[in-house]
Amino acid sequence: MSTQSKVVLVTGASSGIGAATAARxxxxxxxxxxxxxxTERLTELAGSLRADGADVRHASxxxxxxxxxxxxxxxxxxxxxxxxxxxxxxxxxxxxxxxxRRLHEWNQMIDVNVRxxxxxxxxxxxxxxxxxxxxxxNVASVSGLRVDPTAAVYSATKFAVRAxxxxxxxxxxxxxxxxxxxxxxxxELTHTGGSPQAQQAARAATDQLAISPGAxxxxxxxxxxxxxxxxxxxxxxxxxxxx
Numbered sequence: 001m002s003t004q005s006k007v008v009l010v011t012g013a014s015s016g017i018g019a020a021t022a023a024r025x026x027x028x029x030x031x032x033x034x035x036x037x038x039t040e041r042l043t044e045l046a047g048s049l050r051a052d053g054a055d056v057r058h059a060s061x062x063x064x065x066x067x068x069x070x071x072x073x074x075x076x077x078x079x080x081x082x083x084x085x086x087x088x089x090x091x092x093x094x095x096x097x098x099x100x101r102r103l104h105e106w107n108q109m110i111d112v113n114v115r116x117x118x119x120x121x122x123x124x125x126x127x128x129x130x131x132x133x134x135x136x137x138n139v140a141s142v143s144g145l146r147v148d149p150t151a152a153v154y155s156a157t158k159f160a161v162r163a164x165x166x167x168x169x170x171x172x173x174x175x176x177x178x179x180x181x182x183x184x185x186x187x188e189l190t191h192t193g194g195s196p197q198a199q200q201a202a203r204a205a206t207d208q209l210a211i212s213p214g215a216x217x218x219x220x221x222x223x224x225x226x227x228x229x230x231x232x233x234x235x236x237x238x239x240x241x242x243x
Contacts, residue, residue, distance in 0.1 A: 063088075183237060
């Protein structure tokens with residue numbers, strides 16, 4: 001095992017950016033604990049990576065449940081003895097105009113995209129502080145930099161992720177904090193919930209413009225791979241053709 005190998009926890013690792021990140025980091029020699037609700041996908045991902053010699057474990061994870069997130073962190077400590085990196089990736093994006101009053105979906109976005117990030121930070125921060133170092137990578141969005149029609153609540157959650165990240169960065173002397181803001185990326189975010197018209201428009205734009213989730217995974221790997229005294233604070237990765 002490389003001396004640069006780190007213990008990395010990845011949430012939302014069953015598909016999209018999370019799966020690509022878990023795979024990229026595992027292939028680079030990091031020890032990875034992948035978490036998500038869809039455990040059958042995690043089993044398949046971890047099995048294929050282990051077949052190639054990677055050190056990957058997986059566990060059921062619901063980021064909206066603080067006990068589930070704490071158990072996830074505890075498992076990493078039990079399996080690996082430390083936690084070097086948390087990639088807070090789990091997220092949902094049921095787009096809709098506000099007049100449709102989709103309160104359940106608004107609350108779901110707040111629970112997953114904001115509370116989920118806070119639950120992750122709460123679970124790993126004491127460990128990282130005790131170790132004298134660590135790295136929290138929060139996946140936000142270009143929707144955390146601008147607001148578009150049908151994305152008001154989603155954007156609000158991603159603005160919150162950036163605010164939380166900046167607060168954590170300013171409070172931390174030893175823990176690095178990176179915000180990653182993807183543009184159109186081929187994921188399953190537009191496959192569930194939301195206004196049919198809004199989601200269809202988002203899927204059409206994705207089909208036309210989107211980059212691979214591997215591009216985001218590469219950015220995360222870059223940030224993680226910097227020396228301990230270098231903190232890459234924010235990365236914005238868009239398709240070249242995205243306006």
